[in-house]
Amino acid sequence: MAEEISGRSDQTRILQLLWGKTDTPKRGPKPKVALSDIVAAAVIIADAEGLEAVSTRRVAEAAGVSAMSFYTHVQSKAELLDLMLDHVSGAGSVPPPEWPQMDWRARMTLVAESLWQHYLTHPWVLQIETHRPVLGPNTMAAYEVALSAVADIGLDEIEMDLAITSLANYVTGAVRNAARAQTVKELTGMSDDQWWHAVAPFFETLDYSAYPLSARVGSIAGETYGLGDPGRAFRFGLDRLLDGMELMIARKVSTRK
Amino acid sequence: MAEEISGRSDQTRILQLLWGKTDTPKRGPKPKVALSDIVAAAVIIADAEGLEAVSTRRVAEAAGVSAMSFYTHVQSKAELLDLMLDHVSGAGSVPPPEWPQMDWRARMTLVAESLWQHYLTHPWVLQIETHRPVLGPNTMAAYEVALSAVADIGLDEIEMDLAITSLANYVTGAVRNAARAQTVKELTGMSDDQWWHAVAPFFETLDYSAYPLSARVGSIAGETYGLGDPGRAFRFGLDRLLDGMELMIARKVSTRK
DNA sequence: CATAACTTTGTACGGTGTAAAGAATTAAAT
DNA sequence: ATTTAATTCTTTACACCGTACAAAGTTATG
Known part of the structure; x- marks a missing residue:
């Protein structure tokens, strides 16, 4: 009272x-x-x-x-x-010196990669479920830098926010597997790859007929890069996402002319 | 022993x-x-x-x-x-009847949306940090359906896996804010929007000169849809990601001819 | 110097995951 | 039929958790 x-x-x-x-x-x-x-x-x-x-x-x-x-x-x-x-959230809030010379795509890639690195350095961040968005000075500084990546390329404010937000969303989603693999490896000394080879014999005893695509894709993907490269999926999706944004930007610029 | x-x-x-x-x-x-x-x-x-x-x-x-x-x-x-x-993981493992008539893009959208719904129904899934990938029958069934969305459109097995994985990655990242907002609202009865209006007076006392872009973008974005619509960012990013995949598929098909 | 404001500390409570030991139950071995 | 072994269930117990509460110590103000 x-x-x-x-x-x-x-x-x-x-x-x-x-x-x-x-x-x-x-x-x-x-x-x-x-x-x-x-x-x-x-x-x-x-x-x-x-x-x-x-x-x-x-x-x-x-x-x-x-x-x-x-x-x-x-x-x-x-x-x-x-x-x-x-x-x-302090890291990534100061852009590198070559920032002004970079185009938006290189900048967004850099933002995504530094965010990726941020989560791998502090994987516990992914486990915290906050009550509300944490709008502190460091978080805002990082947002400011991210926004500057897409400033002055023809997007309006809403599109800028959406572009940055969905980029950040993508990275947080993609980094989860990488963070898990890294954390578990540090704790147990066993990599996802080693784990996969330990349990593979069990999977050979299963009946895969209900999962024909998974069996084909899973085994080929597994042979090629095991379970071990979440970074590959990250880069693949990032490239697709940025391709899509490029398309949107090009469309905007052409209609404006 | x-x-x-x-x-x-x-x-x-x-x-x-x-x-x-x-x-x-x-x-x-x-x-x-x-x-x-x-x-x-x-x-x-x-x-x-x-x-x-x-x-x-x-x-x-x-x-x-x-x-x-x-x-x-x-x-x-x-x-x-x-x-x-x-x-x-059972939900989403049975495709709807119109599945065979749908094109890959409609299918992937459906996969993404049902995954989105899955996380909103079971938001605690996002909080669990597992030791290893959980390769149970239900999880595999969902993976199988997702793979079938991109089967027979010219992708090799690796690309199929990458496409599905990065789609799932994107959704898990984008749904976090939505799940948080929903959970907190259920627990406290206060929406993100209401929270925003409660704390807005505080932000007016701050000096924003260090964050020019954030101030501009944040206020305009806030006026337009508050903090309240994570679904909008989800759909925006999803469309960009799928646009990017379309580009990749088109490129593959044209080089093959 | 007294008092009010504030920080620090110790004790305590109900909750957690789970180890350990013993009792009860069932099927196989004799 | 009786013993034996395997397995489940229950009780008790421990260390740790977040934190409420009360008391003691510290500082600036009246």
Whole structure:
């Protein structure tokens, strides 16, 4: 019963934290650690050991405070996860020097690849189900760079947003298998390829007659590149998606003339 | 020290369960429930209350056995999750009657849309991080139907697999925002749109000069369809992806002649 | 110096996944 | 028919989880 506008203040609190718009209290002891220390500690743990290793006690200890002191900096674990998301979004928010000379397609490819790399570096990001879009400064900076990839090529604002959004959507979808394979390999030392060879004998005992196409395609695809190359599907789909965008752009430019 | 080939048997156990290739034991009491009862109970809970409501105790109780009896049917919770994944993959594995008359593009659109619907019906599927691809009968049946969408249009086996895989990749990526919005709305009663209007005042206090494109694009896109229509980005990207595939197919056909 | 505001800490609770041990049940071996 | 072995079910227990709550310590203001 302290806050009259509690409903709204809950919603905006995370945004205030992300943008550093919280008014620092005057009285009371100085905090032992800053919020960013806690978030950074959590990210280090998640990068090294996965999201399930990120417990409030672990993070508090790593940051140098006791378990419950954690909760004076962060309202809940869900809030910590949101903060972590924006924290790691820093990468890719600064375009390379040759950016101005690149055409839109090279730029979008670069955006897609850096996003791909981002998810492989922080695979736990894919596991977090946030309550709302995390509109922090780092996330917005990355969005800004992505938008600049398709600026001034004849798209209106809606199309620019759709182009970037669907590119990002595609990458997040395509990277899941790659991230899983990488994570599991790190944890168990067994690659998808090795796993495939371990279970292949079992599949030979199955009756495949109900799956004629799968049997044909699966075995040929398997022979060619195993289960082991999610990057190949990524690049294939990316090229198709960009081809489709090229078509749309060309169509727009021609009708405008 | 019971199994000599323990390393391998662990890997294939889940496959044996999925394909019903486990040899039923002769001695001992009859099980009170079947494995499928447990998996079905877990899926019902996940559909209704989300993945975090699926605890071993909850599932065991819902299935009608005591907490630890659960573990005689299933080796671990991870194994249960794998079984749940194949269990719900049944939908979309039977093509509609007009399938033979449809062209590849209409078919792939249908595959994408039914996959989209699948994830919205079972949003918890997106949260599960499996150890390995779950190659159960239902999953394979869905793959078979998807492959049949692009059979006999001039693609080789590798290209067929790549086309289907990248289509599925795209859908899983695009559906995440839609699933989140739907789930959060069900849980909190607040739509993304309502949330946006609740936090919009905060954003007006920010200095946007560092994000000129985002400010322009974001506000125009926001005015036009809020945060509220992930389906629009889905259809946009899908059309681009299919356009790109059309280009590839046309190129293949023309070089063959 | 008292007080109010604030951070930190310790204890505690209900929940989680599952290990371990024992009891009950069934089929095969004697 | 009785023992034996295999299997399921149940109980108890443990370490860990997120976090509510109360108490103690710390700092700026009245």
